[in-house]
Amino acid sequence: MKKKWTWAIAVIVIILLIAIALILRQANNSSKDNNGYDTYKVEKESPLNLEGKASPKSVKTYNNNSQLGTYVSTQVDDGQSVKEGDPLINYEINNNKRQQLIDKVDSAKNENERAEAQQQLNQYDRQVNDSIYAAFDGKVDIKNTDHVSDGEPILQLVGDEPQIKATVTEFDLGKIKEGDQVDVKVTSTGKKGKGEIQKISELPKSYEERLNKGGSGAVATDSSSEEGGGTQASNPVSDPSSGEDSDTSKYTIVIDNIDIPVRAGYSTDVEVPLDAIKLPKSVLTKDNNVFVVGKGNKVEKRDIKIDKVNGEIFVKEGLKTGDKLIKNPKKSMNDGDKVEVSS
Template structure:
């Protein structure tokens, strides 16, 4: 009988131990599944990264182009003084004309009288200036001779006389210019009287490279002087027009190399470019000044960096996202805007941050 009870006791203990082990195994399975589920959620993350750049096509052009056309008022063109591709400095002669003179109507007496009149005005202006200077010296001398009560009145007179000094000085400069011009007119007329022809030259306004239309001298322009400095002319559609502003920084890449340049938007035209027959989209021209010159004529791509980061709508709820920090998710407030159906985070996140792809999955 004792053996019977001992046997049942062993069986009971074995069943109890089996029950406890079953609970442990079952709990382990549930815990494993929960951990697996959490791990899956950890991997359902999005790494915050920059948006793809907006890219626009452009072409490199001279920053400035001076055009010189045939000018019959200077006479007959007698020489083109530069050749195609020549480097030209500011002030270099680029065109020479020969003008036939008609001296019948030149009135030397009037020109001579103009000189005498200008000289008299110049002398008068100098006398006014001298008088103002003398008065200034007298007032300043008197200033140190009187007592403190009288100095205020004299100081006021000095200030009033200073205005007269300034006016007199400007008058001297103006009358000097008038006298110089009268003398120049007389000298020029005197030279014309003794000549039947005159050589007129056209000088380069700015330095650059000459482009000469030698085959057709009636072409407009006859000569172009293009500056060595460059700009980029590009086009932007009406859909992207609001994305650029003057002063905005961009990067520039020639399509024939991997070289990268930087620059700024310098001008955005408010006048649309004429539409082509096969396009209903309106385009506008804008210009970029590169930090360093690019070869004239190169085709380039202009990269405009977008601000903010795109995230899926499932990742945000009430302007909050689940930000991963130290293997945990922290609710973080962000500032966003919706553009073309996409959520753009403006503030609250940075490149490299990780957020949950589905906000509501993280409790």
């Protein structure tokens, strides 16, 4: 009889404990519902902040070119501003040479001879223009005026248009593209302006620096600097791998169309506004849907397209700035449910 009472009491205690647990759970759920769901407001990603250096977009060196004639003097002063097409250098040129080329064109017996003669005349005219006249608007920097040997620099023309070179890491490279508008601030003066990403380097800086040092596989690269006369470089095939596997690759970007004057060498802060929308993992369901809070706190279950880059979630399609999303939605939540939100 005593054992029966003991079992009965034990069963009653267990039932009471279960009942208390259910009551506490219901009270906890009710408290959560009263507090409401946390929400996330959809916003564009913060701007990308970079540091850059200003340089002239174009610099051209004018060397003494004895093939044209005898160098006489410069036609401009040091520091003088010039316009494209202005004469910069005086040569004593034998005009008979050009006339001979013209006569050769006129006396050609067939189309092939005429085309070849015309090409020689055009090449001569280009050489004259390239060695005497300003190729773009800019300022003159006199290098040498007296006793200039053949091939030695006479002056440099420094372009008026500035450009800025900045560096971006491999983790941010996919966030930008050529043509993106940027905000520019000159660090020393505080002047602000706008610019545009004109070029993004295909190769990381580590490889470009190795080439510039004349290492294995070094090649002559195209640049804004020009010479009055040039040489043809060889073009070996190179292995682009360099640096340690653990190093973060960095790439050079060139910013052009800057609407404020920036002196060469000045440091700049560059801000790239980003259109990308980044989401926290907490707003996604298992099937990568989200619940958008609408009028009257009714939720819309929305199918969105996402990309995952370096562990971060980016929206490709389906959301806009200002949308309010439910964080940590319950599995039982359905399209059209009315919810309480805490934020």
